[in-house]
Each structure stands twice: as structure tokens, then as C-alpha cells.
Amino acid sequence: MSGLIPLTVRELKKWYRSPVFFFVGLIQPFFWIGLFGSAFSGGGGAFGSIALDNAKNYITFVIAGVLTTTALFTGMFSGINIIWDRRLGTLSRLLASPISRSSIVFSKVISSIARIMVQVVILIAAALVIPNGLEFANGFTLFSAFVIVSATLMIAFIFSSLFSLIAVKMRNMQTIFGISNLVSLPLMFASFALFPKAFMAGWLESVAVWNPVSWSAEAMRNVIINGSAISSSLMYSTLGYLFYLAILTLAVLVLTYYVTEKEIRE
Amino acid sequence: MSIIEVKNLTKIYPGGVKAVDGISFSVEKNEIYGLLGPNGAGKTTTIKMLTSSLKPTEGTAIVNGKDIIKDSLAVRKTIGIVPQDLTADEDLTGFENMYMFAQFYDLSRAEALKQIDKLLDLLELTEAKDRYVKGYSGGMRKRLELGIGLLHNPEILFLDEPTLGLDVQTRTRMWEYIKNIVKAMGVTIILTSHYLEEIDALADRMSIIDKGKIIITGTSEELKGSLKGDIISIICNSQEQAQALSSYPDGIEPPVLKDSEVRLSVENSDKDLAKIFKFMIERKVTPLTINVHKPSLDQVFIKYTGRTIKEAEGGEDARKTAMNLRRLRA
Ligand SMILES: Nc1ncnc2c1ncn2[C@@H]1O[C@H](COP(=O)(O)OP(=O)(O)OP(=O)(O)O)[C@@H](O)[C@H]1O
Numbered sequence: 001m002s003g004l005i006p007l008t009v010r011e012l013k014k015w016y017r018s019p020v021f022f023f024v025g026l027i028q029p030f031f032w033i034g035l036f037g038s039a040f041s042g043g044g045g046a047f048g049s050i051a052l053d054n055a056k057n058y059i060t061f062v063i064a065g066v067l068t069t070t071a072l073f074t075g076m077f078s079g080i081n082i083i084w085d086r087r088l089g090t091l092s093r094l095l096a097s098p099i100s101r102s103s104i105v106f107s108k109v110i111s112s113i114a115r116i117m118v119q120v121v122i123l124i125a126a127a128l129v130i131p132n133g134l135e136f137a138n139g140f141t142l143f144s145a146f147v148i149v150s151a152t153l154m155i156a157f158i159f160s161s162l163f164s165l166i167a168v169k170m171r172n173m174q175t176i177f178g179i180s181n182l183v184s185l186p187l188m189f190a191s192f193a194l195f196p197k198a199f200m201a202g203w204l205e206s207v208a209v210w211n212p213v214s215w216s217a218e219a220m221r222n223v224i225i226n227g228s229a230i231s232s233s234l235m236y237s238t239l240g241y242l243f244y245l246a247i248l249t250l251a252v253l254v255l256t257y258y259v260t261e262k263e264i265r266e
Numbered sequence: 267m268s269i270i271e272v273k274n275l276t277k278i279y280p281g282g283v284k285a286v287d288g289i290s291f292s293v294e295k296n297e298i299y300g301l302l303g304p305n306g307a308g309k310t311t312t313i314k315m316l317t318s319s320l321k322p323t324e325g326t327a328i329v330n331g332k333d334i335i336k337d338s339l340a341v342r343k344t345i346g347i348v349p350q351d352l353t354a355d356e357d358l359t360g361f362e363n364m365y366m367f368a369q370f371y372d373l374s375r376a377e378a379l380k381q382i383d384k385l386l387d388l389l390e391l392t393e394a395k396d397r398y399v400k401g402y403s404g405g406m407r408k409r410l411e412l413g414i415g416l417l418h419n420p421e422i423l424f425l426d427e428p429t430l431g432l433d434v435q436t437r438t439r440m441w442e443y444i445k446n447i448v449k450a451m452g453v454t455i456i457l458t459s460h461y462l463e464e465i466d467a468l469a470d471r472m473s474i475i476d477k478g479k480i481i482i483t484g485t486s487e488e489l490k491g492s493l494k495g496d497i498i499s500i501i502c503n504s505q506e507q508a509q510a511l512s513s514y515p516d517g518i519e520p521p522v523l524k525d526s527e528v529r530l531s532v533e534n535s536d537k538d539l540a541k542i543f544k545f546m547i548e549r550k551v552t553p554l555t556i557n558v559h560k561p562s563l564d565q566v567f568i569k570y571t572g573r574t575i576k577e578a579e580g581g582e583d584a585r586k587t588a589m590n591l592r593r594l595r596a
């Protein structure tokens with residue numbers, strides 16, 4: 001895929017050179033933590049803990065969901081950047097050079113994933129240091145690390161690619177924002193990202209089961225809460241979620257490749 | 267064989283705008299070929315089709331031996347493009363922009379750096395190379411675009427309105443850069459412009475294009491030669507005198523009388539002026555002003571379209587320039 005590396009380098013440079021964009025990206029995770037941490041600080045106690053899948057506190061419960069929704073919202077920007085390139089004429093010049101079409105989109109996706117990974121690291125660090133914050137009560141294993149990293153990577157890839165695809169097909173900023181909002185809010189709320197299953201209406205739960213945001217959040221939550229004490233059934237369900245995510249990742253990869261190779265227009 | 271062979275190229279945009287209407291022309295190796303036409307004539311659309319970024323509705327073209335539709339990737343490898351818009355990334359330096367594009371072609375790192383150095387030097391951008399493009403002037407940006415288009419030593423360079431939005435001085439300097447590049451690199455150039463002087467100054471051969479159609483093709487001399495002779499316009503002291511002058515018998519076309527102005531068409535103003543003076547003295551005509559119009563591309567445009575190129579543009583030129591400037595500043 002010629003052009004992928006130089007284009008990705010360009011995206012990353014633009015990112016760390018744009019102070020506002022850079023710092024907003026860094027600060028955003030703290031907002032999430034602050035928002036959810038204080039909104040649900042009443043948690044804890046025996047009942048609360050059971051409702052929170054045995055998490056010590058709400059932050060420990062919700063961190064997996066916050067990581068996932070961070071990927072969702074940062075992923076939206078990878079589409080916006082394609083629109084900018086189109087508006088400024090950069091896209092048309094790229095299309096007239098002998099690079100593969102999809103490298104234009106995948107460079108945005110990769111840099112978006114890089115942004116997300118940085119946010120994830122900061123978010124976890126922040127959650128660890130705040131009072132009544134994230135606690136790995138049962139330890140942190142290699143398996144935990146593997147699950148968290150692979151789930152974040154896949155969910156980041158899935159959303160960054162899907163939002164880029166919208167931008168490949170749509171011309172208008174407003175349309176993109178509209179569609180992005182339309183899909184991102186239901187994705188966030190019709191999932192197990194932020195609320196325990198116990199609090200969910202039955203119909204919503206049956207929808208949330210199909211939501212990749214749930215898969216990622218649940219997989220990470222399982223290892224964060226249970227650490228080395230994870231039961232084999234929970235381990236299998238965690239691996240199951242990763243498997244679904246992997247299938248979806250592959251499907252999105254193929255779709256993104258074909259749609260951009262065939263359909264991208266200046 | 268010609269390096270570019272365009273056959274019946276047509277583009278109808280979705281929505282029905284026929285931007286390019288069955289044009290055909292050919293370009294020889296190492297010449298500068300001009301496409302001259304007012305705003306909306308279809309120049310950019312033609313360039314986009316020839317550079318394989320836009321699919322023709324009908325017809326095709328062979329660029330450097332390759333079909334633009336069937337073999338678009340091969341076409342893209344051997345051509346360079348300087349688009350009408352400023353496309354360099356403002357958040358990168360001039361060098362970074364060039365280096366990124368250099369990597370799109372099969373150049374080794376050493377070759378790329380050497381080529382970038384050479385072009386920066388040719389375009390006098392060496393000093394500014396590590397500055398962000400945001401801080402470049404309009405002329406510097408256009409030069410950078412030119413440099414980007416030349417990174418891989420293309421056989422053919424497409425220049426779409428290389429001086430749009432530049433002031434007159436910067437424009438003439440840009441012409442020098444373009445001429446130097448032709449000398450230094452031996453590249454065939456397709457140049458579009460709606461500035462008559464630009465095409466006149468740079469192009470070896472040209473086509474005048476209007477409303478998607480080529481109206482005439484040739485060298486500047488040939489086109490001007492197709493206008494018979496020069497026009498001498500004389501404003502006289504009174505209408506009676508003008509009347510008297512308009513009986514001048516030696517014009518190649520009947521004199522045109524308008525109020526106290528007379529327009530005489532003559533074979534060659536250098537020779538005929540003396541005769542006209544003699545005639546005026548005999549008829550006691552006292553001229554206020556005398557203007558000699560040698561044939562110009564503007565007159566060629568008038569002859570074939572019935573309007574001047576400025577009229578053809580309406581207010582659009584000024585609007586576009588303003589838009590471009592705003593983009594530069596934003
Ligand atoms: N994407 C498009 N969709 C529909 N119509 C278009 C599109 N691009 C250009 N046109 C129309 O096609 C015609 C030719 O446009 P084009 O940009 O090729 O002209 P041009 O000669 O390059 O003009 P200019 O000097 O303003 O750059 C115009 O009438 C324009 O409005």
C-alpha cells in the first residue's frame with residue numbers, strides 16, 4: 001500500500017503540532033473520569049458492588065466503558081480530517097498521484113488509533129491516581145494487558161474506519177456531523193459501557209448484546225475487575241468478545257479497503 | 267508520435283453541465299501547450315481528465331503512450347501536476363510537504379533529497395524550506411506547488427492556472443521560474459490560464475477554449491495572423507472630420523465610424539500610418555488621439571467568440587481571486 005507511511009507521518013505531525021487538538025485530546029479523558037466518577041460516587045457498599053459486577057467502585061466498573069467510548073468519539077475525527085483534505089484540494093492532488101486510494105483513508109485510521117492509544121494510557125494513569133479510583137483488586141496479569149490492548153486497538157480501528165467511510169461517501173460537513181451524532185449516542189447508551197446490566201431495561205439489554213461497544217467494554221471489564229482471579233467461564237466469554245471484535249475488525253477492514261479503492265472521489 | 271493525443275474528450279457532470287464538449291488536440295514532446303479560456307471554459311475539467319482524476323463521459327486521451335482510462339496508474343506515475351488550488355499542507359514545512367510527495371514515487375531517499383534540494387534552489391525556496399507553509403506568501407506557495415509537481419522528474423507537467431491570484435509582478439517572476447524549469451528539466455508542459463499575456467509569454471502552441479469547445483488552435487503568431495492586419499483608431503476633433511476620415515480608401519476592411527472616432531483596418535500599421543497622415547492633412551482632419559492596435563490574443567478571442575475574454579468572465583474572476591486570497595489568509 002504505497003503512500004501509507006508518509007501519509008501517516010503527516011497525520012501524526014499535524015496532530016502533535018496542533019496544540020489545541022493535542023491538549024483537548026489529552027484532557028478529554030479526565031473529563032470523562034471526573035464526570036462519571038462524581039456522578040456515581042454514591043456506589044460502593046455490598047449492594048452497589050454486586051450491581052457493579054463486583055467492582056470495588058464505580059470508576060473501576062466504568063473505566064472499560066470510558067476507554068471504549070473514547071475510541072468511539074476520537075474515531076469520529078478521522079472522518080472529519082478526510083473532509084478537510086477534500087475541501088482544501090489536498091485530496092484531489094493525492095488522488096492524482098500513484099498511491100493506493102485506500103492508503104489515504106488508512107493513514108487517517110492509523111493516526112486516529114495512535115491518538116486513541118495515547119488517550120487510553122493517560123486515562124488509565126489518571127484513573128489510578130485519583131482518590132477512590134481504579135483498583136486492580138485482583139492483580140493485573142499479562143492476559144489483562146493483552147485483552148485491554150487488543151480490545152482498544154480493535155474498537156479504535158472499527159470506529160475510525162467506519163467514520164472515515166462515512167466521510168468517503170458523504171461530501172457535506174453537516175451530514176457527517178449529523179450521521180456521526182446519530183450513530184455515536186445510541187452506540188454509547190445502548191451498550192454495557194456505562195451502566196451495569198442490572199440497571200438496564202430488558203429490551204435495551206437485548207440490543208446491547210449486539211453492540212461492539214459492549215463487547216469491548218465487557219471484555220476489558222472482566223479482566224480489570226477479576227485480574228488473576230478470573231474464572232474460566234469469564235475467561236471464555238472474554239475471549240468470545242475478542243473473537244467477535246476480531247471478526248468485525250476484519251469485515252470493516254475489507255469494507256474500508258474496497259469502498260475507498262473504488263469509491264473515493266475528490 | 268505526440269506525447270499527448272486527446273480524442274473527442276467530453277465531460278458531462280452529474281446534473282447535466284457539459285463542461286467539456288468533444289475536444290481533440292495533440293501536444294508534442296518538450297513544447298509548452300497553452301489552454302486559454304475564460305472562467306468556466308472547462309480547462310480544469312480537461313486537466314483533471316488528462317491526469318486521470320476524473321472519468322471522461324466520452325472520448326479518451328493517450329498520455330505518454332498510456333490510455334488515461336485503461337492505464338490510469340501508469341499515467342499518474344509519469345506526470346506531474348500543479349493544481350489550480352493551493353494544496354500543500356499548511357501545518358507542515360515546505361520541505362516536509364515535498365518529502366512526503368517524493369515518497370509517493372519510486373525514489374530512493376538519497377535521490378529524493380537531491381531532487382528536493384535542486385528544486386528548492388531553482389524555485390528560490392531554500393531559505394524558507396523549514397518554515398511552515400502557513401507563513402508562506404501566495405507566490406511562495408505557488409512555487410512550492412510547482413516544486414511538488416516536479417519531484418519525480420515527470421515527462422509531462424500539468425500547470426492549472428499557475429499564477430491565479432498573484433499580483434502582476436509576482437506573476438511575471440513566476441513565468442521566469444517556469445521558463446527556467448523547462449530549460450533545466452526538459453519537460454513537456456500543459457498550461458491553462460485565462461490571462462492572455464501569460465499564454466502569449468509562455469506557450470509555444472495553444473488552443474483557445476470557450477464553453478467546453480476548442481475554437482481555434484495554433485501558435486500565437488498563427489492565431490494573430492488569422493486576424494487580418496492592425497487596427498488604428500483615431501479620435502477626431504469633430505464628427506464632421508471623422509466623417510471625412512472615414513472615406514479613407516486604403517483599408518483592408520471598410521472603416522468603422524462611431525461619433526468622432528474612426529477605426530481603420532490596415533495591412534500593416536507601420537507602413538500605412540504615413541499614408542493615413544497624408545490623407546488627414548489633405549482633408550484637414552485634426553486628430554485628438556491615435557491608437558494603434560497590433561493583433562492580440564484578445565482580438566483573436568473577440569473574433570471567434572464575439573466577446574472579450576473579460577466580458578466572458580463577468581465578475582467571476584474577481585470573485586475567485588478574492589476567494590483564493592481568503593483561503594490563503596485563513
Ligand atoms: N464538480 C462539478 N460538478 C458540476 N459542475 C462542475 C463541477 N466542476 C466544474 N463544473 C462546471 O463545469 C464548467 C467548467 O468548469 P472548469 O472548472 O473546468 O472551468 P475552468 O475553465 O477551469 O474555469 P476557471 O478558470 O474558473 O478555473 C463550469 O461551468 C463549472 O461550473
Ligand SMILES: [Mg+2]
Pocket residue numbers: 309310311350426427
Ligand atoms: Mg480552472
